[in-house]
Amino acid sequence: MIAIIDSGIANLRSVEKALGTVGAEAAIVDxxxxxxxxxxxxxxxxxxxxxxIAKLRTGGFVxxxxxxxxRGKPVLGICLGLHFLFSESEEFGLHKGMDLLPGRVIxxxxxxxxxxxxxxxxxxxxxxxxxxxxERPAPILAGLPDDPFFYFVHSYYVEPLDATVTAGTTEYxxxxxAVIWRENLFATQFHPEKSQAVGLQLLKNFAALAT
Numbered sequence: 001m002i003a004i005i006d007s008g009i010a011n012l013r014s015v016e017k018a019l020g021t022v023g024a025e026a027a028i029v030d031x032x033x034x035x036x037x038x039x040x041x042x043x044x045x046x047x048x049x050x051x052x053i054a055k056l057r058t059g060g061f062v063x064x065x066x067x068x069x070x071r072g073k074p075v076l077g078i079c080l081g082l083h084f085l086f087s088e089s090e091e092f093g094l095h096k097g098m099d100l101l102p103g104r105v106i107x108x109x110x111x112x113x114x115x116x117x118x119x120x121x122x123x124x125x126x127x128x129x130x131x132x133x134x135e136r137p138a139p140i141l142a143g144l145p146d147d148p149f150f151y152f153v154h155s156y157y158v159e160p161l162d163a164t165v166t167a168g169t170t171e172y173x174x175x176x177x178a179v180i181w182r183e184n185l186f187a188t189q190f191h192p193e194k195s196q197a198v199g200l201q202l203l204k205n206f207a208a209l210a211t
Contacts, residue, residue, distance in 0.1 A: 001025050001026065001027055001037070001038050001039060002019060002024055002025065002026040002027075002038060002039065002040040002041070002042060002206075002207060002210055003026075003027060003029045003034055003035055003038035003040070003041045003042070004016055004019075004026055004027065004028045004029065004041075004042045004044065005029060005035075005041065005042065005043050005044070005056075005061055005065070006028050006029060006030040006059075007043070007044070007045055007052055007055050007056055007059070007061070008055050008059075011044075011046065011193075012028045012044060013028075014193045014194070015042060015044050015078070015193045016028055017193075018192070018193040018199065018200060018203055019042075019203055019207060021200060022200050022203050022204040022207060023204075023207070024203070024204070024207035024210075026042075030059070032059065032060045032061045032064040032065070033064070035061075035064045035065060035068050036064070036068065038068075038073070038210075039073070039074075039210040039211060040073060040074040040075070040076070040206065040207070040209065040210025041065065041068060041073060041074070041075045041076070042075075042076045042077075042078065042081075042206075043065065043075065043076070043077045043078070043081035043084065043085075043187075044077075044078040044079065044080075044081050045077075045078065045079055045080030045081040045083070045084065046079060046080055046153075047080060048091060048092060049080065049083055049084075049089040049091040049092075049095055049097075049105060049156070050089075050091065050092060050093070050095045052080050052083075052084065053084055053089075053095060053096070053097060053098075056084065062098060065098075066098065066100065069100065069184065069185055072183070072184050073184060073210075074184050074186070074206065074209040074210045075184065075185050075186065076140070076186045076187065076188070076206050077185075077186070077187030077188070078187070078188055078191060078192065078193070079153070079154060079188070079189060079190070079191055081187060082158060082180065082187035082188060082189055083097065083105045083156065083158060084097050084098050085097065085098055085100045085101050085180075085185070085187055086098075086099070086100075086101050086102070086103045086104060086105055086158050086160070087099045087101070087102055087103055087104060088104050088105070089104065089105035089156065090104060090105065090106055090107065090156075091105060091107065091156055100185065101158075101160060101162070101165055101180065101182065101185075102160070102161040102162060103158055103159050103160040103161045103162070104158070104159055105156050105157070105158050105159075106156060106157065106159055107124070107155055107156050108122075108124045108125075108126060108155060108156070108157065108172070108173060108174075109124075109173065110124060112124075112172070112173025112174070113173065114173070122172065122173045124155050125153060125154055125155040126152050126153075126154055126155070126172045127152065127153050128151070128152065129149045129150070129151055129152075130149065130150065130152050130170050130171075130172060130190075131147050131148070131149055131170065131171070132147065132148055132149070132150055132168045132169070132170050132178050132179065132190070133147055133168060133169050133170070133171075134146075134147070134167070134168050134179075135166055135167055135168055135169055136166070136167040136168075136181060137167075138167035138168070138179060138181035138186065139181075139186075139205060139209055140179075140181070140186050140188075140202050140205045140206050140209070141167065141168065141179065141202065141205070142205050143201055143205065144198055144201055144202070145198070148198045149195075149198065150178070150188070150190035150191070150192065150195040150198060150199060151190055151191050151194040151195045151199070152170070152172075152178075152189060152190045152191070153191065154189060157176040157177065157189060158176075158177050158180070158189070159176075159177070160177060160180065165177075165180045165181065165182045166179070166180060167179040167180060167181040167186075168188075170189070170190075176189070177189065178190060184209075186206065188202070
């Protein structure tokens with residue numbers, strides 16, 4: 001069973017439904033004790049960092065999740081779930097994350113421009129389909145086409161201190177980390193559950209790691 005952490009800040013049903021589509025057994029869990037019995041864990045999230053990390057802490061998920069990662073259990077963070085893994089976020093002030101990966105979450109600049117569109121101003125948030133360049137062959141990216149397109153919705157992105165954790169990047173005014181991979185820990189800035197066939201393939205790959 002893949003446990004989907006109920007942080008109260010994500011469209012959990014869409015993740016659960018996508019996993020069901022690829023034949024994976026999944027359950028939304030609001031009790032951190034259930035993480036131990038799971039074969040894999042997904043940490044989704046949308047919204048503000050401070051509210052999200054506070055809900056994880058008050059729900060008692062942070063330390064159990066850390067223990068399962070240390071035990072080698074496959075874990076996948078999605079969007080805000082990626083941000084939680086890092087040291088801190090500058091979203092509406094400075095807020096501490098789980099500090100599993102050194103680095104910070106920062107906001108896109110408002111003055112970014114697109115040189116391919118005559119220097120027109122890029123909108124924040126970054127929303128819609130965008131290409132992901134594979135930098136390292138992470139297991140969750142197996143079987144995907146070259147430079148696949150995924151669906152993004154975000155105003156903030158992660159800046160790892162250790163560049164070796166970056167497995168995929170995307171261009172939006174700047175090049176930023178879109179996929180991270182360190183041993184059994186994976187995370188994406190995009191939403192695989194909203195990314196049609198390529199997203200389902202990614203989730204299928206993760207489910208295979210969790211068997």
